[in-house]
Structures are given as C-alpha cells and as structure tokens.
Amino acid sequence: MKNAKINVSKFNFYYGDSRVLKDITIDIPENRVTGIIGPSGCGKSTFLRSLNRMNDVILGSRAEGSVMLDGRDIYGRDVDVAGLRRKVGMVFQKSNPFPKSVFENVAYGLRIDGIKDKYFIEERVERSLRDAALWSEVKDRLRDNAFELSGGQQQRLCIARALAIEPEILLMDEPASALDPTATLKIEELIQELKKKYTIIIVTHNMQQAARVSDLTAFFMLGELVEYDITSIIFTKPSKKLTEDYITGRFG
Amino acid sequence: MTNLTVNLKEKIGFGALFLATMAVVVPVLCIIWLIVTRGWSAISWEFLFTMPRDGMRAGGIFPAIVGTFYLVLGSVAFSLPVGVMAAIYLNEYAKDNFLTRMINLAIINLSGVSSVVYGLFGLSLFVVFFRFGVSIISGSLTLGIMTLPVIITTTREALRAVPKPFREVSFSLGTTRWQTIRHAVLPFALPGILTGAILSIGRAAGETAPILFTVAAFYLPNLPNSPFDQAMALPYHLYIISTQIPNIRLDYRYGTALVLVGFVLIMNISAIVVRSKFRKKRW
Ligand SMILES: Nc1ncnc2c1ncn2[C@@H]1O[C@H](COP(=O)(O)OP(=O)(O)OP(=O)(O)O)[C@@H](O)[C@H]1O
Numbered sequence A: 001m002k003n004a005k006i007n008v009s010k011f012n013f014y015y016g017d018s019r020v021l022k023d024i025t026i027d028i029p030e031n032r033v034t035g036i037i038g039p040s041g042c043g044k045s046t047f048l049r050s051l052n053r054m055n056d057v058i059l060g061s062r063a064e065g066s067v068m069l070d071g072r073d074i075y076g077r078d079v080d081v082a083g084l085r086r087k088v089g090m091v092f093q094k095s096n097p098f099p100k101s102v103f104e105n106v107a108y109g110l111r112i113d114g115i116k117d118k119y120f121i122e123e124r125v126e127r128s129l130r131d132a133a134l135w136s137e138v139k140d141r142l143r144d145n146a147f148e149l150s151g152g153q154q155q156r157l158c159i160a161r162a163l164a165i166e167p168e169i170l171l172m173d174e175p176a177s178a179l180d181p182t183a184t185l186k187i188e189e190l191i192q193e194l195k196k197k198y199t200i201i202i203v204t205h206n207m208q209q210a211a212r213v214s215d216l217t218a219f220f221m222l223g224e225l226v227e228y229d230i231t232s233i234i235f236t237k238p239s240k241k242l243t244e245d246y247i248t249g250r251f252g
Numbered sequence B: 001m002t003n004l005t006v007n008l009k010e011k012i013g014f015g016a017l018f019l020a021t022m023a024v025v026v027p028v029l030c031i032i033w034l035i036v037t038r039g040w041s042a043i044s045w046e047f048l049f050t051m052p053r054d055g056m057r058a059g060g061i062f063p064a065i066v067g068t069f070y071l072v073l074g075s076v077a078f079s080l081p082v083g084v085m086a087a088i089y090l091n092e093y094a095k096d097n098f099l100t101r102m103i104n105l106a107i108i109n110l111s112g113v114s115s116v117v118y119g120l121f122g123l124s125l126f127v128v129f130f131r132f133g134v135s136i137i138s139g140s141l142t143l144g145i146m147t148l149p150v151i152i153t154t155t156r157e158a159l160r161a162v163p164k165p166f167r168e169v170s171f172s173l174g175t176t177r178w179q180t181i182r183h184a185v186l187p188f189a190l191p192g193i194l195t196g197a198i199l200s201i202g203r204a205a206g207e208t209a210p211i212l213f214t215v216a217a218f219y220l221p222n223l224p225n226s227p228f229d230q231a232m233a234l235p236y237h238l239y240i241i242s243t244q245i246p247n248i249r250l251d252y253r254y255g256t257a258l259v260l261v262g263f264v265l266i267m268n269i270s271a272i273v274v275r276s277k278f279r280k281k282r283w
C-alpha cells in the first residue's frame, strides 16, 4: 500500500502458550482512521497494544514477526521503547486522568521531558486542549482537579494528554464505550478532526461507530485478520461470509 | 423458636466480639490514665528543659529528651531512604525469583526478631566492628535497622495501593520506568510512606534494648555535641530511675513515662491524621 505508516507482517502474539494473534499482515495508511472490529476476545486490544509495545510488561508474553513504523521495525533490537510510545500515543477504554489538575494532566509528558519553559508548556497545553475539543469547556477550570470533569470531558482530557507530547499515531481502544450518546458523538467528531494531523487506529464494539468514523475497517476473529478493506466495502459488500455474518449481527 | 436462637446467637457473638475489643482497649486506657494522673504534677518547664540534679532525684530530664530526639532523627535519616529504596526495588524492579522470595522472607522474620537481638547486633557491628563506639551513631543505626522492616512493609503496601492505570498511562506517554515511579507512583504513595515513617519514629523512641549497649548512658553531665558521643535516652532513663535510684519521687518516674508515652502517642495520632487527610483526596 502506498503511504502506509505502519506495515505489520506475519505478526504473532503469545500470552504464555496461547497464541492470540495469528499471522497478522496489514498496512495502515497515514492520516486515515482505521477501525478494528470483531467479537470480544478476538485480540483487538492485544493488536492495538502491540503497536506501541504496551504488552511488553506482561510476563510471559512474546511477539513474533515484524511491525514496521516508517520503515523501521519497532520490535527490532536497540529500539527505544519510550521513544516509540512518544510517537505512538494511546487512549484507553476507561478514562484515567491522574489525580492532578486539568492543566497538570496535560502537562505531564512535558514535565517529565524536563521542559521548564512556562510559556512553552502553557502554549502546548492550550493547543492540546483545543485539539481535543475541550479548551472552551475547561479554560476557566485549568486548576480544578481532573476528577471534577464529566466522563466525556475526562476522556477528551486523556486525549489532550496524549496529544501534548505530539505523537504521530493515536491508538484508541474503545474510547467512547463508557460514554453517553452525546459525549460519544463529540469524540467521533473529534476523531474526524484529528485525522488531519494524526494516523488513528480505533478499536470499537459498535458497528455504527466503525461505519461512521473509520476510512478503513479491519475485521478480526479468533486472533486472525479475516478481512480488511475500505469501510464502505466492508459494510456493504464484504467478500467473506464471516464478515457479513458479523456485521449483520448474526453472531458476536 | 429458630428466630429466637438466631437472635440469641447473634447477641452472644456480638457480646464476645465487644468483650475482646474491650480487653484490648481497657488496659491501654488504664495505663494512660495511671501515667497521666500520677505523672502530670511533675511536668513543668524545669522538668522538661533542665539537667538532672541531686543524682537525678531533682531537676529535669532534658538530656534524655534531647538524646531520644537525636536517636529518632538519626534512625529515620537512615531507615527512611534505605527502606523506601528497598521497597521500590522489591515492588517495581525485582523479578519474582528465589532471591526475591528469600528477601521477602527475611523482611518478615526481621520484624519478628526481639529487640534485644538488634541491640547485640548493633553492639558487635557498629560499636565494635566499625569502631563507632558506644555513640549516638551506633544507637541510631541500630534503631534504624530495627525499624527498617516496618518502613519497607508500609512502603510496599503504599506502592501496591497506587492504581494500576497510573503506571500504564504513564508508560503510554513514553516514560521510562524510573520516570513513571518518580512522577506517577511515588507522589500517590507518599501518604502511606509517611505513615510508615511516623510509626517507626514512635517505635524507635520507645525501645530500650537496642540502645542499651550501643548508646545509652546512665548519666551525663553535658549534652552530647557530636554523633560519636554517648547520650541519655528517655526509655533507658525511665528504667534507671525506676530501678537503680532509691528514694526518687514517684511523680518523677511517672512524669518521665508520661513524656515518653505522650511522644509515641502524638506520633501515632499524627500517622492516623496524615493517612485520613490524604485519603479524602479522591483518585
Ligand atoms: N494479560 C493477559 N494474559 C493472558 N491472556 C490475555 C491477557 N490479556 C488478554 N488475554 C487473552 O487474549 C485474548 C485476546 O484479548 P484481547 O483483550 O486482545 O481481546 P479484545 O478483542 O480486545 O476483547 P474485548 O472486545 O473484550 O476487549 C483473550 O482470549 C484474552 O483472554
């Protein structure tokens, strides 16, 4: 694929002896939203977390095959994993702000970087909050504890926190599954904005959401990539019977 | 009928639990009441802030208070950093292998070792082997080693209580393990760590056996002015005036006990305050 940001090839992932990702080969394009769907336990989260090596810490886990990011294997030797994660940001299913102020949550990555310049930090925090479509709601509450925000605001705060360190890719694992329809809609609109700057990979359980937000959709089942295509094709004329059964709700 | 027996059983069970609780609380209250009523009359400016006179039958207990203060300070200065670092290593870095399990076992056993054993250990290691002599530094280190297991255990519990997502999010933001510990774990474990430190201060202040051979002096005419000096200390002073000095006024003994118990009590209460104050902050 031309313009592929990530090329995954023959990728396998094991938790102990169980192989939860099987020979995954997929190219993920730059500045697009790639949706990942599939029944529970099929390995969606595992796949997503393989892309920024968040699975590394799990004892007994093992990866095989290659994941090329901008042409370089992120599982290669001498890879700076922290540096990789700065390039590949992540938003989790449950919003998880730190028990700090709104401002300090967004500034977290910058402070750790040892950045002392107050104006630089303020400027970056504001831009990240704007990019996360949260600025107008929190600009007067920057010193409040992040837990005082609503669930949807907290999730956008987590997005802002991830954006503040200027990643190139954003991984989102069911980012709206704990939110009400209005908050979900906001996140979906936000994703449309974000893809202009970022490459986005989003896991979702919600078929309509996948159809609405993603440009391409990958259907996983039992650790295998069953079908991967332009979203409209996946949802209107999938080439595999399994995919059709899944999207029409015949199982899962 | 059955309802009645269930009710009765409930009442008996409740009664038994209540009595057990009282069996703990009542003696403590009795001791405090006894010490306060008999010792309160001795407490005065002179008692707290002057040197003893007349073979310790009059004057104050100032050098014992100062000595205990130095010992507590010295022991915490040693055991807090060492204990916290050990806990961080064991909790965040160490792999679950044979060595780690042996270390854990050792820590559990250390907290059960009788304090006189620490005293003898301190005597042979710090006083004799390192040639620190009978001195504040030997006593502080001995007390520090004795309180190490408390600090390690409370710190590990505090580290374990930090919600898992904090670490995960921090890692996902491209931080190293140490940066994550420093910025996403330690700040939130701090109240628990402080609680352990304060409790260990209370313990270090009250122990006699570990300081017996390592620092404590029967009587000193001057305050210590270097870490290599001997010092008087409250628990040892209390022991001396209670057993070695005849015809001493009763309220002097109880007054000394009151100062010691008061100090330990204040330390324990502040540990509770620190804990509950920080707990109110949600996360
Ligand atoms: N830490 C782990 N240790 C062992 N097995 C795991 C671990 N995490 C996940 N698994 C297993 O790996 C498989 C894939 O899990 P994964 O979380 O990737 O699925 P998922 O598609 O994200 O599911 P869901 O839609 O429910 O979130 C499952 O069978 C799961 O039980």
Ligand SMILES: [Mg+2]
Pocket (backbone or CB within 6 Å): A044, A045, A046, A173
């Ligand atoms: Mg999942």
